[in-house]
Amino acid sequence: MAGTGILLLFLAGAGVGAAWRPPKGKCPLRCSCSKDSALCEGTPDLPESFSPTLLSLSLVRTGVPQLKAGSFLRMPSLHLLLLTFNSFSIIEDDAFTGLSHLQYLFIEDNEIGSISKNALRGLRSLTHLSLANNHLEALPRFLFRGLETLTHVDLRGNPFQCDCRVLWLLQWTPTANVSVGTGACAGPAALTHMQLHHLDPKTFKCRAIELSWFQTVAESALGVEPFSYQGEPHIVLAQPFAGRCLILTWDYSLQRFRQEEELSGEPPHPALLPTQSPPLPSQPDPAPCPHSALRGVLQAAGAGLAPLRRAGQACFVVADASKAGSTTLLCRDGPGFYPRQSLHAWHRDTDAEVLELDGRPHLLLASASQRPVLFHWLGGRFERRTDIPEAEDVYATRHFQAGGEVFLCLTRYIGDSMVMRWDGSMFRLLQQLPSRGAHVFQPLLIAKDQLAILGSDFAFSQVFRLEPDKGLLEPLQELGPPALVAPRAFAHISMAGRRFLFAACFKGPTQIYQHHELDLSA
Structure with a gap:
């Protein structure tokens, strides 16, 4: 495991070599505890009766189905948290809230297939993060928002789908010293086994557009043209069969x-x-x-x-x-x-x-x-x-x-x-x-x-x-x-920060569509 060496050094510094003794309060069942550290294996749920001064916690093969918000509120002093070989597959928003001193977070070799975009919120002291060897196909955009101290990220061993969902990760450069581990692509086929840090963000086409119906004007027309009058955009519909033109303008209230x-x-x-x-x-x-x-x-x-x-x-x-x-x-x-x-x-x-x-x-x-x-x-x-x-x-x-x-x-x-x-x-x-x-x-x-x-x-x-x-x-x-x-004719006009397409129809009412830009990397 990537975090094992760091974990052993941290535990040694925390006095793991000393004689094991229960902390203040009771050491939970199936846990081994010292003054500052605890190692729990095979617990059916998250143990909670630790000393509030606990610095290091390792949870191995627990039966927890998911990490919910506030899962570690009773351990505010944690500096290191290791979660490995567990069965949970989901990490919810604010799962680590309250851990403002946490520096090392290793979530490795679990069954995680989904992590919420605010799961890491509040970890303002975090420097090392490992999500290695899980089942993550993508990471939510802005997952690392607010983590200004983060310098090392390990993403290896996940089946990442290298489509527009990874674009934000390729463009993420929070600090000059950041190091992203050797995460690789599991798909699409053309990018299989390609290392994440070898991908070129410029090759991703992640901007899409869409014309969606906006309004119907109950008048047929053969021509449509935009024009400006007194600084305001207008649209004119030509109706030669009726011997007239209709001028349309934007109603800001409606x-x-x-x-x-x-x-x-x-x-x-x-x-x-x-x-x-x-x-x-x-x-x-x-x-x-x-x-x-x-x-x-x-x-x-x-x-x-x-x-x-x-x-x-x-x-x-x-x-x-x-x-x-x-x-x-x-x-x-x-x-x-x-x-x-x-x-x-x-x-x-x-x-x-x-x-x-x-x-x-x-x-x-x-x-x-x-x-x-x-x-x-x-x-x-x-x-x-x-x-x-x-x-x-x-x-x-x-x-x-x-x-x-x-x-x-x-x-x-x-x-x-x-x-x-x-x-x-x-x-x-x-x-x-x-x-x-x-x-x-x-x-x-x-x-x-x-x-x-x-x-x-x-x-x-x-x-x-x-x-x-x-x-x-x-x-x-x-x-x-x-x-x-x-x-019979199309025209577009920009109005109130929005873009519209007009379609003049010979046998039906004029149709108006709105032009939308879609970010596929979101």
């Missing part, structure tokens, strides 16, 4: 979102946007309704809109899905927006996406009749640069940046939606994700997590997270019926 305002007004239909059309009315900031509602109308009509700013001038691209339509670039000039360039006619474009590649503005158009086409800004106008191979029937496009690279999410209604990465000359296929009635494949950066949500009209919508080590989107969770019906 801790929920509530409707603040309704803005009416029928935005123009994309069919009214040829070169000879009248100018689109501009809207003074911060009211976002015309922009959001226009985006919603375009989505309803199977078209798309992409905002753009060039040389301080606000512009946007309208992707026209009509058979004889022409995608148009419109820019603000005085009181309204006027056509600046007509491009990509007769291709039934369904979506437009403005993005920056190689330091220059680019425009990506998704089409019902051909592969997505990439334009770049050259000489004050958009010029065709290339198309995207292996991509047919793409309904919508959305891009995001991560690790200095540009990724593209391509939405396909039936088949496989795709993730692509820019290689400097074109977008290359990175992965394919099965789609079932998808109208939206939207990337969102929430806190530190790059997510992408693939909506579905027929099944559960899928939430993916980008894994930086792999550079791929990995499944995270599902958002499903009956609450989420025909999602």
Whole structure:
């Protein structure tokens, strides 16, 4: 036993070599006692009738089923406690309370499979701790909290599962002289027999996230966007089929979102946007309704809109899905927006996406009749640069940046939606994700997590997270019926120290989810 040498030295110093004699009071049955020490073996329970000045106690093969709170309150002077070859399997909170002078605690070769996180509370003088040769698969986080004098810990002989539960132990460094014994991993298989002190904390992925349902807004919508007004975040829901927008704000008293305002007004239909059309009315900031509602109308009509700013001038691209339509670039000039360039006619474009590649503005158009086409800004106008191979029937496009690279999410209604990465000359296929009635494949950066949500009209919508080590989107969770019906757009907003995800639904009410961070090492 690791503590045997220390125990013998301590007992010798305490006068064990002298003649054995009972302490003040009675020496319990099956115990051998001297003035300062006691050794008990085979007792059915914890003996208690020791001298209050007892310094050293060894309990061997007792019949105690568990160590309960206050088990040693009648021995306040103990400096050393040895518990070995006992049958108890649980140590409860405050089991050693009252032992403020205890320096050596050896709990070895027992049947312990569980130890409470506050089991060692109050041991402010403890320097040596051994939990060797038990059945511990993990230690509770903060087990050593408050043990500022602890310098030696022995954990050998336990079947530790080296998952996120051991992370806190690997990061625990209370003093410069701390020494952790040769504890080893019993699992998982890849880490079997690995010594604890050889594990790298950086390799453990112990942070998880979850989107949980928070609130339902009994209004359907085709678009949802956050905006700020008077320093407060707001959300606008575009409802082009009702000719209005709804603005939601946070109710601090109820801790929920509530409707603040309704803005009416029928935005123009994309069919009214040829070169000879009248100018689109501009809207003074911060009211976002015309922009959001226009985006919603375009989505309803199977078209798309992409905002753009060039040389301080606000512009946007309208992707026209009509058979004889022409995608148009419109820019603000005085009181309204006027056509600046007509491009990509007769291709039934369904979506437009403005993005920056190689330091220059680019425009990506998704089409019902051909592969997505990439334009770049050259000489004050958009010029065709290339198309995207292996991509047919793409309904919508959305891009995001991560690790200095540009990724593209391509939405396909039936088949496989795709993730692509820019290689400097074109977008290359990175992965394919099965789609079932998808109208939206939207990337969102929430806190530190790059997510992408693939909506579905027929099944559960899928939430993916980008894994930086792999550079791929990995499944995270599902958002499903009956609450989420025909999602068309997603947006997130931070409010009152919390993060929320809004899902605008075409055939059902808008759904709100809360973003939670989970610590798997706890």
